[in-house]
Amino acid sequence: MIYIHIPFCKQKCSYCNFHFSTSFSLKDEMMLAIKNEIKLRKNELNHKTIRSLYFGGGTPSILTVDEIKSVMDEIQKYFSFDEAIEITLESNPDDLSKNFLKELSQTDVNRLSIGTQSFFDEDLKLMNRAHNASEAESSIKRAQDFGLENISIDLIYGSPTSNFEIWKENLNKTIELQVPHVSSYALTVEPKTALKNWIENGKVTAPAEAEQNREFYYMSDFLKDNGYDHYEISNFGKPGFHSKHNSAYWKSEAYLGIGPSAHSYDGNSERSWNVTNNSIYIQNINQNILPKETEILSEKDRFNEMLMIGLRTSWGVDLDKIRQNFSSEIIDYLNKEIKNKIESGILKIENNRLLIPEKHWFLADGIASDLFMV
């Protein structure tokens, strides 16, 4: 699978610490550099048939459809697309105009991940999103009108401007709009963000964890009652609409990440990440230098990562894979560590897979890190 990072956004959302620039002055050079990087790294994936391509960011929907197509054309010079390839474009509601969607619907892009976040203006203002509540709704309907049915929306719960009733209405609206996939995250306060600054200066109340917990479990029950599978802590999909790209990532498959700040993984023990600076990225690529750092994961790193990612999913961690790929020291360690947690019901084993029962998913990251080998 291939991930393309488009490092531009129209404005900075108050809670976001991803890598992007709000100046588009380097956009043309960036698009050339991204295509050059694809060429430079054409031999890195063992599989030449791609099952998933994901445009993330940043905001890939600030690109023109021709720019998106030119990246796909470049990839197809070196890789072929599987018949059932999933090609996702992350997009913001304010970019999804009729013209854009009409042109996009004539390309190979077959999945939209829309940064809706909320259907309420108060929430969107606090988040400093570039769209309003009416665009949040109309963008989804417009995409569906152009035949783009495979839609995922992002929703944020636990905002200080929201409450339980508003959250329920957000979920009702999701069902009403017949969106087949939802990615939903609690509002978190990241370092170096406007939100953190406002909270420290007393301008905004910090998100309340107990309320987030309540909204998370309500969402889980509500979406499951409406036909969605809760297949990863933050992800819900109707059958046939689970994200292929993210599922492959959670199953520790190899991926190639192109663009500044993009990460790559060889599916075994090598991980790399590109520089998080647009100018430096472009300068290096123009000289045919890959601006990336590489690390070789130790056995402990691979074990910890497998737990961290696998225990967030409904399929859990494959114990046979652990037995085949890790030393007896790690296997003995795991058997010892999980014993008490299984007895207390925080973990369970089903079909030879280690899982966290869904009622404890809100605490999954803590449960997994308790099992880490240090």
Ligand code: SF4
């Ligand atoms: S649009 Fe997405 S990447 Fe850009 S600032 Fe907002 S949350 Fe961050």
